[in-house]
Amino acid sequence: MKRTPLQRKTPLTSGGPRRKRCPECRVMFTPSRDSQAVCGEIECAIAHGKSEKGQESARKAIADVGRKELQAAKERVKPKGQYMRVAQATFNAWVRLRDAALGCVSCNKPATWAGQWHASHFRSVGSSPEHRFNPANVHKACSVCNSHLSGNILGYQPELIRRIGLEAVETLLGPSEPKRYTIEDLKAITAEYRAKTRELKRAAA
Incomplete structure (x- = not known):
């Protein structure tokens, strides 16, 4: 019932x-x-x-x-390469935002330059993949230096020493442990730098 x-x-x-x-x-x-x-x-x-x-x-x-x-x-x-591309793009966007007020690390073009800005690696990804996502190794550079002058390292190094100090640059140039990124690593990197980008945008608002 x-x-x-x-x-x-x-x-x-x-x-x-x-x-x-x-x-x-x-x-x-x-x-x-x-x-x-x-x-x-x-x-x-x-x-x-x-x-x-x-x-x-x-x-x-x-x-x-x-x-x-x-x-x-x-x-x-989804292949690992796709996770890598997303992680790299997210990290690079954070680098450009972090260095928004700075000029080109390699040639000191002013921040007001109207061209395209890149995230330029001091130690290249090919030679030092372990420094791919190292904030000390990656800085904002103009597309001319990064794309057409292979990073313009002769100009990059003196400015990098001024920014992070000689000891930190010597650490980048010294031996380092190889790094193989897993998919979980790349997901974590993407999440971390998305959060950091949001923090920078909130701070700038």
């Missing part, structure tokens, strides 16, 4: 999930999960499932699951 609304009413609980009104029997209830649309009565669940609104909710739930599964599948097959 179906219980009366008074018997099925769920009492208010402080600090718990917000109560809802069942669309079928109109009784207030506390859902046990966010997606719960009706109270715990099987008759209400059946009636709601047959209704147009219930069927639409089911279609949306299935579509959401499908989208999540598709996204998860894309993540599983």
